[in-house]
């Protein structure tokens with residue numbers, strides 16, 4: 001067995017242990033008694049080990065799979081209620097010196113237009129995002145020590161937090177940038193980032209080395225231990241993920257859960273979020289050339305099994321997925337989605353001319369934020385623009401202990417309703433506002449404490465009268 005306290009990737013992402021797990025899961029995929037006992041354990045909502053979760057992922061007894069989906073849906077409701085956190089990516093720069101074979105930013109790609117936003121351009125992009133109603137961003141950039149320096153990121157974060165425009169303000173800036181040093185993570189923390197996000201891409205070391213043939217990202221060990229350094233640098237919300245399609249999904253699923261177990265054991269807090277991106281077509285990249293793509297059913301099963309295995313961890317889905325697929329996995333465990341996204345550098349202000357394309361991958365869900373918000377509310381979800389936890393310092397283990405105790409809903413539900421009402425007043429189309437107001441009126445009745453309910457009702461009344469506190 002691997003040592004969960006180790007900071008050496010060969011120990012915590014142990015190849016032999018993954019192979020043993022996969023063999024065990026394969027052997028037991030029809031073992032009804034074992035599957036029942038794992039489902040019973042999962043019902044306690046304390047999570048599962050990677051071995052147990054791998055058995056559920058492989059389980060091919062239809063009736064048991066239906067139980068797994070039902071349980072995932074219930075756990076999602078218990079921990080997150082019907083709130084869905086909204087965010088948008090903001091691409092700062094696509095300069096990159098890596099050679100990742102699946103990513104259009106790769107250094108040899110000569111026809112992608114290379115762009116890096118100036119602070120003034122960032123201002124314009126952020127105002128465009130604020131005008132849609134966004135409050136939460138995920139910054140994205142390639143890896144280039146000359147163009148994309150830490151000072152550039154710190155300036156950009158400062159710029160973003162300082163922009164106040166009408167009623168808009170970005171209240172939480174997450175960041176997805178290359179693995180870096182403890183000192184740099186400390187600087188990012190001091191600049192006030194929310195979550196540090198870094199996808200492993202693949203946990204399979206041999207494939208990783210082939211898929212990242214050149215550039216600093218080639219260093220599997222440095223990349224895999226990034227979250228350890230981030231935690232050492234004081235960042236307590238980290239977001240992990242793999243890019244499904246690069247290697248075999250069973251291997252990636254197991255590696256992902258071992259990574260989460262390692263962070264929990266070593267730092268007392270698991271990942272804040274898990275992302276489940278799937279490989280997409282992109283400039284100079286033919287996703288069909290990668291033969292590990294997964295179908296929508298397998299994808300849904302992965303989401304459900306992650307939900308059950310780490311019930312307290314947020315799960316993110318991006319606009320890489322289309323409306324139908326997003327709808328399915330929202331029920332099974334996703335708690336955060338992006339809306340109205342552009343993956344090009346500068347894409348929120350101006351559409352790019354055909355010969356100057358800079359985007360990272362093709363977006364599948366091209367709806368506006370207003371359309372995504374309306375769609376969520378039509379399914380009785382509450383799109384949440386709330387960032388109160390982060391603002392009040394409930395990050396890392398403080399957030400996790402609230403979430404694990406099931407209490408997070410008591411403070412999140414009212415906050416989500418109030419921030420949704422602000423969104424509806426400031427940004428929504430009349431049709432979306434009408435649907436939203438009805439939803440909020442229904443949902444107020446789900447605030448259990450009568451005193452708290454009265455406070456929320458009063459606040460909502462003030463927001464609706466444009467008289468905010």
Ligand code: SAM
Nearest residue numbers: 103140141142143177178199243279280282361
């Ligand atoms: N430079 C950072 C790094 O090294 O991880 C961030 C890279 S990029 C802006 C964010 C993510 O996009 C990558 O981690 C990768 O998983 C994903 N990505 C790259 N190419 C993709 C493609 N063709 N389809 C879907 N996602 C892709």
